[in-house]
Amino acid sequence: MLSSKIIEWYHQNKRNLPWRETSNPYFIWLSEVILQQTRVDQGLEYYLRFIEAYPTVFDLAGAHQEEVLRNWQGLGYYSRARNLHAAAQYIANELNGNFPSTFTELKKMKGVGDYTAAAISSIAFGEKKAVVDGNVYRVLSRLFEIDTPINSNKGIKKFSNLADSLIDNKRPGDYNQAMMELGATICKPKKPLCPECPLAAECQSLKNQTQQNYPVKINKTKVRDRYFNYLVVENESKIFFQKRPQKGIWAGLFEFPLIETDKVVEDFQLLVKNLPDWIKPKDIAIGIPSSKIHLLSHQRINARFWPIDLAKVDNQTRINFFTEDEIEQLPKHQLIVNYLNDNPIFKT
DNA sequence: GAGGCGTGGAG
DNA sequence: TCTCCAAGCCT
Numbered sequence: 001m002l003s004s005k006i007i008e009w010y011h012q013n014k015r016n017l018p019w020r021e022t023s024n025p026y027f028i029w030l031s032e033v034i035l036q037q038t039r040v041d042q043g044l045e046y047y048l049r050f051i052e053a054y055p056t057v058f059d060l061a062g063a064h065q066e067e068v069l070r071n072w073q074g075l076g077y078y079s080r081a082r083n084l085h086a087a088a089q090y091i092a093n094e095l096n097g098n099f100p101s102t103f104t105e106l107k108k109m110k111g112v113g114d115y116t117a118a119a120i121s122s123i124a125f126g127e128k129k130a131v132v133d134g135n136v137y138r139v140l141s142r143l144f145e146i147d148t149p150i151n152s153n154k155g156i157k158k159f160s161n162l163a164d165s166l167i168d169n170k171r172p173g174d175y176n177q178a179m180m181e182l183g184a185t186i187c188k189p190k191k192p193l194c195p196e197c198p199l200a201a202e203c204q205s206l207k208n209q210t211q212q213n214y215p216v217k218i219n220k221t222k223v224r225d226r227y228f229n230y231l232v233v234e235n236e237s238k239i240f241f242q243k244r245p246q247k248g249i250w251a252g253l254f255e256f257p258l259i260e261t262d263k264v265v266e267d268f269q270l271l272v273k274n275l276p277d278w279i280k281p282k283d284i285a286i287g288i289p290s291s292k293i294h295l296l297s298h299q300r301i302n303a304r305f306w307p308i309d310l311a312k313v314d315n316q317t318r319i320n321f322f323t324e325d326e327i328e329q330l331p332k333h334q335l336i337v338n339y340l341n342d343n344p345i346f347k348t
Numbered sequence: 349g350a351g352g353c354g355t356g357g358a359g
Numbered sequence: 360t361c362t363c364c365a366a367g368c369c370t
Binding site: 033043114181297 | 365
């Protein structure tokens with residue numbers, strides 16, 4: 001039996017990870033959301049931080065969104081943090097703290113889709129729901145040499161049905177974790193460790209040496225160029241920060257005033273006509289700009305930072321100027337964090 | 349339902 | 360330097 005083989009392998013080879021030491025569905029949920037599209041190595045410290053800062057779903061529900069985002073800083077896909085917060089409030093306020101315990105109920109939480117609902121329901125509650133994540137796609141497509149693209153409707157259905165047909169009836173949670181662990185540590189995208197694989201005897205792609213052909217994917221996202229001009233405006237040892245819109249990239253995070261252009265700007269004079277109204281050209285002194293390319297999965301941000309010394313600030317605008325310590329507490333995206341690390345603005 | 353949404357590690 | 364891509368979800 002295939003499921004017995006990998007479950008046995010799992011019990012002997014699984015990594016010791018903190019979310020495997022608990023049956024608390026709240027903790028398991030946190031780990032699953034943190035690990036969406038994220039490697040264990042990267043997510044681990046965030047998991048430890050979140051269970052420390054928010055030991056219960058009520059603690060998370062009662063936190064300020066800005067603080068949750070600050071704790072999420074650097075992990076990416078920030079809608080996960082906002083959805084996590086909203087779902088915690090949903091559980092605390094509408095479900096009286098009773099954590100949803102079935103696939104169907106779990107899916108009503110923001111940020112919980114098919115994968116995460118199946119993971120939580122099987123691992124925390126023993127429900128017989130097979131997970132299909134990137135690992136499972138890879139393992140199954142290689143095992144049976146399945147050519148159907150994993151990101152087509154047909155493929156999603158096919159792999160879902162296949163995973164369900166293989167699930168262990170008595171230990172669905174272990175089966176799911178075993179499949180993912182196998183994909184993460186043995187059946188890796190590149191250089192799979194086939195000699196160590198518990199399924200080597202029945203793997204079609206090992207037999208035919210076609211591992212690198214699987215899984216099959218379509219629709220590769222192409223990267224688009226964007227040109228961001230950030231105004232690093234200083235006044236009396238404070239820097240102006242503003243919050244990004246609640247939609248789009250880096251939603252709700254703080255950054256410097258931004259002027260987006262359709263190409264690289266070399267001369268500051270080209271930006272003058274687009275300055276925010278609280279920056280009067282007569283009141284400013286421009287420093288030496290610096291450039292940085294920030295790569296995202298779907299965009300290449302060509303960033304240019306323009307240091308600006310602003311002589312006069314009205315009271316209305318003053319509230320957007322922050323001290324070094326205040327800036328440390330603001331949730332910021334990585335482009336801004338990197339800039340601040342590379343360019344100490346505040347001399348000690 | 350195709351595209352938007354981050355970051356960093358591996359090769 | 361460049362490409363791929365990692366325990367996906369939402370619109």
